[in-house]
Amino acid sequence: MSVLPKARSCPYCGKPADSLHRPFCSKRCKDLDLGRWLNEDYRVPVVEEDQGDDEDDGKT
Ligand SMILES: [Zn+2]
Structure with a gap:
């Protein structure tokens, strides 16, 4: 029942x-x-300081 929502692409960088x-x-x-x-x-x-790892509160 947990269908992942379609991954949308960032309108800015894709x-x-x-x-x-x-x-x-x-x-x-x-x-x-x-x-x-x-x-x-x-x-x-x-x-360019982030390489896709700019979250500091989303991972545990
Ligand atoms: Zn982006």
């Missing part, structure tokens, strides 16, 4: 979405996408 940040894959993409909407033509430099 990675599999994270349940904590869906439909984005990470808070970073969420913020980036939000920022993009707010500042449509303004881009900030992004530091």
